Amino acid sequence: MRSSAWVCGPGRGLPEMDRLALALLGACALIGAGLSSEPAPAPIANPVVAAPEAALPxxxxxxxxxxxxxxxxxxxxxxxxxxxxxxxxxxxxxxxxxxxxxxxxxxxxxxxxxxxxxxxxxxxxxxxxxxxxxxxxxxxxxxxxxxxxxxxxxxxxxxxxxxxxxxxxxxxxxxxxxxxxxxxxxxxxxxxxxxxxxxxxxxxxxxxxxxxxxxxxxxxxxxxxxxxxxxxxxxx
Structure with missing residues (x-):
């Protein structure tokens, strides 16, 4: 099985847009790994929904x-x-x-x-x-x-x-x-x-x-x- 680096090389099977997409996915995976320990934001308590009248200019x-x-x-x-x-x-x-x-x-x-x-x-x-x-x-x-x-x-x-x-x-x-x-x-x-x-x-x-x-x-x-x-x- 070829590595992603080989596949992404010039002329080795993937068009330019696909190589860019694969590179972005790899970057996202690295970022996600670094942020996985961060706590999730707390949900907003009792959200207020505006009355229809309030939407009028x-x-x-x-x-x-x-x-x-x-x-x-x-x-x-x-x-x-x-x-x-x-x-x-x-x-x-x-x-x-x-x-x-x-x-x-x-x-x-x-x-x-x-x-x-x-x-x-x-x-x-x-x-x-x-x-x-x-x-x-x-x-x-x-x-x-x-x-x-x-x-x-x-x-x-x-x-x-x-x-x-x-x-x-x-x-x-x-x-x-x-x-x-x-x-x-x-x-x-x-x-x-x-x-x-x-x-x-x-x-x-x-x-x-x-x-x-x-x-x-x-x-x-x-x-x-x-x-x-x-x-x-x-x-x-």
């Missing part, structure tokens, strides 16, 4: 934040069920992403996510391309000047009024504006809701004349919020 941190509590997970399920009943013009994956953003953004602004979702339903019925007669746009029906101001405050790129048709951006701007109004009225969310609908200037003038906070819009949003909170999560 820009939502990994949002999904992680929301999934910290079972309560938030239930709110997400309720929002998804409500979106499924509406003409949102959004595919399922975008609705999932949006539901997580609504919860995360509401929590970050110290607002009830069911309340924010109620504002979305009352303002646009969940249709992200909604446009009112006065020019309010998107899910939370923001006027472009208001949206631009909030975008500048939050460091969000403003590309003109069409920016408000991005549902994720619209929710971030709308919740920030609602929080700003709540702070303006010393944490009175009902007055903030009225100002969101009427405009803070009109509410200020009304209050200055000794008038009361208009209740129709506030009651409409509150009823919707209660309905959301009472809606069992979807099992689908």
């Amino acid at each position: 820009g939502t990994a941190e949002t999904a992680a934040t929301v999934s910290e509590t079972s309560e938030d997970a239930q709110v997400v399920a309720r929002i998804l069920k409500r979106f499924a009943m509406r003409h949102t013009a959004l595919p399922e994956r975008e609705r999932e992403r949006l539901a997580y953003v609504i919860v995360e953004t509401s929590r970050s602004q110290d607002l009830d996510p069911d309340l924010v979702m109620a504002v979305i339903e009352v303002e646009s019925a969940g249709y992200h391309l909604a446009e009112s007669e006065v020019g309010a746009l998107g899910l939370m029906q923001l006027l472009p000047p208001t949206g631009k101001e909030q975008a500048e405050d939050l460091g969000i790129e403003w590309k003109g009024p069409d920016t408000l048709f991005d549902p994720i951006v619209n929710v971030r701007l709308g919740t920030a504006y609602l929080r700003e109004l709540a702070d303006k009225y010393d944490g009175d969310v009902n007055t903030a809701l009225a100002a969101y609908n009427w405009g803070p200037g009109r509410i200020d003038r009304r209050l200055a004349r000794g008038g009361s906070v208009p209740k129709r819009y506030v009651d409409q949003v509150r009823r919707a919020a209660t309905r959301y909170a009472a809606t069992p999560p979807s099992r689908s």
